[in-house]
Amino acid sequence: MSIAAAIDTGGTKIVGAAVDDSGKILKEIRVPNTERDGGFILRTYMDLVKTLQEEYSITAIGIGAGGRLDEEKGTVLYAVDIYRNYIGLEIKARMEEAFGLPVRITNDCRAAVLGEQWLGAAKGCRNIFGIILGTGVGGGYYSDGRMIGGVRGGTGEIGHAILHRGGRKCLCGQQGCVEQYISGTALWSIYRERCPESQITSGYEFFELYRQGDTNAVRVLEGFVEDLAECAVNCGNLFDPEMILIGGGLSDTAEYWWEALLKTYEALGNVHTRRIPLVRAECGNRAALLGAARIAFGEREPGSVWSW
Ligand SMILES: [Zn+2]
Missing domain, CATH: 3.30.420.40 (ATPase, nucleotide binding domain)
Incomplete structure (x- = not known):
């Protein structure tokens, strides 16, 4: 061993x-x-x-x-x-x-993505696009049994695809990047933009408000679902994988948004993307360790x- x-x-x-x-x-x-x-x-x-x-x-x-x-x-x-x-x-x-x-x-x-491919929700799959939702947003494109790197290490960087032109400023220098809308950081910071008096500084606090039925938190999470569904449809069309894997720390909160995500993904997509299932990661915060x-x-x- x-x-x-x-x-x-x-x-x-x-x-x-x-x-x-x-x-x-x-x-x-x-x-x-x-x-x-x-x-x-x-x-x-x-x-x-x-x-x-x-x-x-x-x-x-x-x-x-x-x-x-x-x-x-x-x-x-x-x-x-x-x-x-x-x-x-x-x-x-x-x-x-x-x-x-x-x-x-x-x-x-x-x-x-590699961890999930090895021992998790994507076990044995040979074509996966992974959207990893954490503090930021990243991705991974595993194709024909190989993780694709890219010339400058950037294949699958879905976090910096532009989702809302002219939108929120991103640390990368662009505006309206995916990461600015569907990351853990985005959830609480968008909430604070709607409620300037709020002092929350984490996704945990955001979901606490959501659980309490806070109307603004509910609206922010609705926006998150639409944005994530749009991303998933784009990834389906771009990469044509066997599945789109949704992982990262934020996927631990999927009980609050998974059903809505599936519905919106179905509604926004086309005949091709509807055949690509969205799959929730299974290895939790151990996926990246297993991949490493x-x-x-x-x-x-x-x-x-x-x-x-
Ligand atoms: Zn960016």
């Missing part, structure tokens, strides 16, 4: 885990991602692996990291301007130097793809 150190980098926390080659998570450690700094992120990765090594014989390291990555070189090509000292970070080289183990990296949202372990155990083929 091989054991990998798998790391998932979220907007609010960095999680490290020892995962065996059957996908069993043996130990999990969480560290708040507070400093918004590339040096902090790298140090945290190293600390997590060192801690896991105290208990387990680690044979490989897999990392789901934020932003657009050169997966071959293991470096950060681009990320929105929320981290200092992050673009250019040589994650793979620095980690390999520190541990003398093979290190593979992929975008955190792609890792989530999967790449640690996997082999890389030339041409920006992973395959097994």
Whole structure:
């Protein structure tokens, strides 16, 4: 049995885990991602692996990291301007130097799609488009059994497709990006735009208001459903997958919006997209960890793809 150190980098926390080659998570450690700094992120990765090594014989390291990555070189090509000292970070080289183990990296949202493909809702599927809803919005396009990377690490970046022309400003420099409407951050910030007196600063608080029947929260969630359905229809038309997977931390709240989403998706789509099911992720917040372990155990083929 091989054991990998798998790391998932979220907007609010960095999680490290020892995962065996059957996908069993043996130990999990969480560290708040507070400093918004590339040096902090790298140090945290190293600390997590060192801690896991105290208990387990680690044979490989897999990392789901934020932003657009050169997966071959293991470096950060681009990320929105929320981290200092992050673009250019040589994650793979620095980690390999520190541990003398093979290190593979992929975008955190792609890792989530890979995790679901390995052991979750998309198990065994060969063509998946994943929409990953978290603090931001990302995606992953898994085609014919391979995760597609793109020339500059950007395939499937649905979060920065423009959904509302001239709309809300995005950290990427565009206006009206998907991420500004269907992320956890978007829900509470759109709510605050409607209710300037509100002080909420998290998706949890937003859903608390929704549960209490707050009319503005209900309206904001209706907008979220329409926007997400429109995205899903676009992804169906663009990628023609077997399924569209809806994952990420926000999918934990799907009980409040899943039925409405299915109806709206059906209503907005065409004869082609109606044949592509929307599927809710099953691995929860462990999907990206499992995907990171999967790449640690996997082999890389030339041409920006992973395959097994
Ligand atoms: Zn954007």
